[in-house]
Amino acid sequence: MMTAEALGTILVSGLVLGSIYALMASGLSLVWSTLGIFNFAHGTLMTLGAYVAWSLTDNAAGLGLSPIAGLLLTIPIMVLVGAAMEWLVVRPFYGHRAMMLITVMTTLAATVFIGKGIQLIWGARLKQLEPLVAGKITILGTTISAQELLIILLAPVLLAALWAFLRWSATGRGIRAVGQNPYAAKLIGINVPRLFIITFALSATLAGLTGVLISSVRLITPMLGDEPLIKALIIVIFGGLGSLAGTIWAAYLIGIAEAFLIYTIGIYWAPSLIFILLILVLLLRPQGLFGKVVR
Numbered sequence: 001m002m003t004a005e006a007l008g009t010i011l012v013s014g015l016v017l018g019s020i021y022a023l024m025a026s027g028l029s030l031v032w033s034t035l036g037i038f039n040f041a042h043g044t045l046m047t048l049g050a051y052v053a054w055s056l057t058d059n060a061a062g063l064g065l066s067p068i069a070g071l072l073l074t075i076p077i078m079v080l081v082g083a084a085m086e087w088l089v090v091r092p093f094y095g096h097r098a099m100m101l102i103t104v105m106t107t108l109a110a111t112v113f114i115g116k117g118i119q120l121i122w123g124a125r126l127k128q129l130e131p132l133v134a135g136k137i138t139i140l141g142t143t144i145s146a147q148e149l150l151i152i153l154l155a156p157v158l159l160a161a162l163w164a165f166l167r168w169s170a171t172g173r174g175i176r177a178v179g180q181n182p183y184a185a186k187l188i189g190i191n192v193p194r195l196f197i198i199t200f201a202l203s204a205t206l207a208g209l210t211g212v213l214i215s216s217v218r219l220i221t222p223m224l225g226d227e228p229l230i231k232a233l234i235i236v237i238f239g240g241l242g243s244l245a246g247t248i249w250a251a252y253l254i255g256i257a258e259a260f261l262i263y264t265i266g267i268y269w270a271p272s273l274i275f276i277l278l279i280l281v282l283l284l285r286p287q288g289l290f291g292k293v294v295r
Helices: 004-035 042-057 067-093 099-122 146-168 170-180 182-187 192-214 226-239 244-265 270-284
Strands: 136-139 142-145
Touching: 004 042, 004 142, 004 146, 004 170, 004 192, 004 226, 004 244, 042 067, 042 099, 042 192, 042 226, 067 099, 067 192, 136 146, 142 146, 146 170, 146 192, 146 244, 170 182, 170 192, 182 192, 226 244, 226 270, 244 270
Parallel strands: none
Antiparallel strands: 136 142
């Protein structure tokens, strides 16, 4: 029988994982629901955000700013990177009949270019950010770092802000309209290319923030974003393509499920069972847990 301490460990670990996955997958889902493409460079953008923050905050090789200042300065940098990626990698192929297939290749190419650039600039040596908050905290009998607690608390705030932006702001409503029908949105005067570039900038910012938040918990490597990207792809499909709320719910479900599987069967077999779970869900509900059937 599982003890209360074990259940507490699984819940807390699952919330940490779910928060990271929700931030990562929400940006991926936003691009899919608006542009109808998967950005396979999303994981590399997460890695880039971590390295940019490290350069801003490291005392020996960087500017030596405080962790909070580094986080705040990373945001506009990632906005510019996301906007540049949309303009260079995606925009030239709008309206092409094979746009989805082409953007798979172009975003994968961007992953290679950015990844190699990261290795040339920062090297392959392991790095780590100073945490935004230091110390240890015990919750439900489980001791975690204060940074992990910050991730648990901050992720819902950021996701709620994203939801409020999409629901109540004029730009957010425009993004949702473009996601539903870009041609109709253009006919009523919405600047579709402008909203595409804003969407990419938002997505890149979420990826960069995820990288900054976890890089004081994990070591920074050029492959930091590879595994989260795979998990984010699983979550977007699992929750239902085009459903941001479904993506967020799926992220926390996958996080808790992964924590439970790691605790019970070990870290090596857990990813395989997550894929099996995804396959079973898609067999029963091809549209995902929270997706809707479009006729």
